[in-house]
Amino acid sequence: MSDSMTFGGERPIRSVWQRSVSGAMAVGVLVALQWGAASAAAAQDVRSQQWYLSAMQAEKMWKVSTGKGITVAVVDTGVDPSTRALQGQVLPGKDFASAPGDETKDDTGHGTTMAELIAGTGKDGSLKGLAPDAKIIPYRAGLEGVKGRKKGALSHVPQAIRAAADSDAQIINMSFGGAPGTDVAKAVEYAAKKGKLMFSSAGNEADEGNLQSYPAGYPDVAGVAGTASDGKVSKFSSYGDEVTLAAPGEGLPGWCGAKRENYCKVKGTSMASAIASASAALIWSKHPDWTGNQVLRVLTKTAGLAGNEKTQSKYLGYGAVRPRLNLLEGKGDPGDPDISPLTNEKTGPSTASAKPKSSDGKNSGKDDAPGKVKVADSKSQEEGSGWLLPAGGIAAGVIVLAGCGFAVVRLRRN
Numbered sequence: 001m002s003d004s005m006t007f008g009g010e011r012p013i014r015s016v017w018q019r020s021v022s023g024a025m026a027v028g029v030l031v032a033l034q035w036g037a038a039s040a041a042a043a044q045d046v047r048s049q050q051w052y053l054s055a056m057q058a059e060k061m062w063k064v065s066t067g068k069g070i071t072v073a074v075v076d077t078g079v080d081p082s083t084r085a086l087q088g089q090v091l092p093g094k095d096f097a098s099a100p101g102d103e104t105k106d107d108t109g110h111g112t113t114m115a116e117l118i119a120g121t122g123k124d125g126s127l128k129g130l131a132p133d134a135k136i137i138p139y140r141a142g143l144e145g146v147k148g149r150k151k152g153a154l155s156h157v158p159q160a161i162r163a164a165a166d167s168d169a170q171i172i173n174m175s176f177g178g179a180p181g182t183d184v185a186k187a188v189e190y191a192a193k194k195g196k197l198m199f200s201s202a203g204n205e206a207d208e209g210n211l212q213s214y215p216a217g218y219p220d221v222a223g224v225a226g227t228a229s230d231g232k233v234s235k236f237s238s239y240g241d242e243v244t245l246a247a248p249g250e251g252l253p254g255w256c257g258a259k260r261e262n263y264c265k266v267k268g269t270s271m272a273s274a275i276a277s278a279s280a281a282l283i284w285s286k287h288p289d290w291t292g293n294q295v296l297r298v299l300t301k302t303a304g305l306a307g308n309e310k311t312q313s314k315y316l317g318y319g320a321v322r323p324r325l326n327l328l329e330g331k332g333d334p335g336d337p338d339i340s341p342l343t344n345e346k347t348g349p350s351t352a353s354a355k356p357k358s359s360d361g362k363n364s365g366k367d368d369a370p371g372k373v374k375v376a377d378s379k380s381q382e383e384g385s386g387w388l389l390p391a392g393g394i395a396a397g398v399i400v401l402a403g404c405g406f407a408v409v410r411l412r413r414n
Contacts, residue, residue: 033077033110033143033176034201034213035254035268036236045125046263051229052248052275057324058130064327067131067281069288072118072171073164073196075157076111077146078103079138083112083260085120085127090136094163096156097142104138108145109255110270111138114175117252117274118281127253127263130278131285137169143176158187161215165191170284170292173277174200174221175270177213184215192220192340192347197284197292199224199277201269203238210238217242219343222296225316226250226272233315237269243317244342245303247272247279279323286327290334297341298332299323 053059071091078097081090081104095101106112113127115136122128139160140146157176161184164172172191177200191198202223203213216223223242226234226249233239234250249272253263276299284295304319305312312318325331338346 033108033145033268033270034204034273035110035113035175035266035270036204046127046253047122047125049251049253049263049265050128051251053128053130055229055248056130056322057328061282061324061327062132065131065282065286067119067129067134067278067285070131070171070281070285071135071137071167071169072131072173072277072281073137073139073167073169074111074115074118075139075141075160075164075172075174076114076176077108077143078106078111078140079115079136080104080106080112080260083116083126083255084123085116085129086112086136087121087123089119089121089134090115090138093138093140093167094160095140096159096163097140097146101140103140105140105147106260107147107258108143109257109260110143110145110175111140112260113254113266114173114270114274117254117271118173118278130275131281134278134281134285137164137167139164158183161187162190165194165196170197171277171280172196172198173274174198174215175273177201177203177216177269179211180214180217185218188215188218188220195292195347197280197296198222199273199280201273202226202240202243204236204268205238206234206236210240212240212242213238214242220340222276222342223317224249224269224273224276226267226269227316227320231320234267234269236267237272237315239315241314243312243314245276245299245318246316246320247275248320249275276321279321282323283326287334291337293340293347294334294337297335298326300341302326302332 078095079086079090081087093103095103115138116127116129118129119131119134119136120127120129121132141157141160142155161172188198198221200216200221200223201213202216202225205211205213213223215221222244225239225243225246226237227246228234228250233246237249249269250267252266252271254266254271256262256264280295280299283298284290299321300318302322302325304322305316340347
């Protein structure tokens with residue numbers, strides 16, 4: 001299958017990234033940047049719009065870890081280091097989209113937003129990242145929306161992933177996705193052999209056919225679903241075997257476009273992937289001697305649906321990320337440094353695999369019967385899936401995921 005991708009400019013409320021699955025299947029191309037922009041919000045102080053920071057107890061976590069010493073490679077549309085939030089945060093990267101290259105050029109604002117969600121400083125009322133002392137290395141790929149790139153254009157994503165794998169970055173964030181491709185698969189396999197921890201957006205196709213998204217669908221990549229401020233999985237968030245974790249992905253501030261004059265309210269699993277990457281940076285900074293396997297294992301063991309390690313929700317994976325449980329409470333057994341929590345196999349040159357879980361890209365899991373789904377009560381919610389609850393929990397009530405509960409399904413990737 002071709003490694004070309006289609007991309008497009010943003011539009012209010014629903015993004016063109018959420019295009020019809022039938023069209024994607026017809027041309028065999030990637031679906032693209034997983035986000036959408038709503039009406040512009042020109043507020044100078046976007047901190048008040050970052051609802052997830054208080055929900056995740058960011059201020060308390062920052063007393064323990066800020067992501068210092070961790071570098072995140074952002075494979076995206078480029079990253080503008082001149083924004084208030086990113087001044088001093090961006091290291092030299094590489095542009096694979098144009099020549100002569102300039103990885104600091106961002107024609108859409110997407111890559112810059114991802115970088116700010118990860119490592120923004122919050123300076124002068126700007127967006128503050130969940131890991132504000134982490135550093136960013138941008139790798140600009142020829143995604144749709146990048147100037148001069150048309151639908152179906154060669155993306156150079158494989159080259160960008162390989163460059164990120166060869167860099168000093170410990171984490172690679174890939175907030176895009178779509179159909180599988182041989183070159184991307186090989187690049188992911190290469191990065192896995194290098195010991196990189198990879199996160200990718202699960203996709204925004206839940207209500208449009210739910211086509212499985214890659215690179216999230218590859219065994220060595222943690223696919224991330226999106227949630228809203230009420231704790232429910234977002235209706236647009238794609239589901240299936242590719243979902244490992246979930247993170248906030250709805251109602252967040254992001255740059256409206258290339259001019260970066262103001263922020264819009266954005267939604268998509270792109271943001272969820274960035275916040276998951278930032279969560280990993282916090283934990284890795286606190287435990288610098290750990291491997292990526294151990295960092296990811298702790299994220300899954302402390303996630304919102306942790307408890308039964310042999311099952312997971314196809315909507316939220318192991319649940320929403322809760323790095324505070326490790327940073328503030330010391331929870332989460334890191335386990336074997338060489339065994340991947342995604343494949344249960346030893347990582348290394350002879351064992352890493354990037355074969356798709358299903359050749360047709362479709363979700364292969366089956367829902368549990370709706371009548372058999374047990375909804376957690378408020379107490380178990382705090383110990384289970386309720387990542388946004390305050391430390392003391394809530395008195396009553398339940399959170400029903402996407403209005404239809406959640407189906408606990410089979411082991412993924414094995």
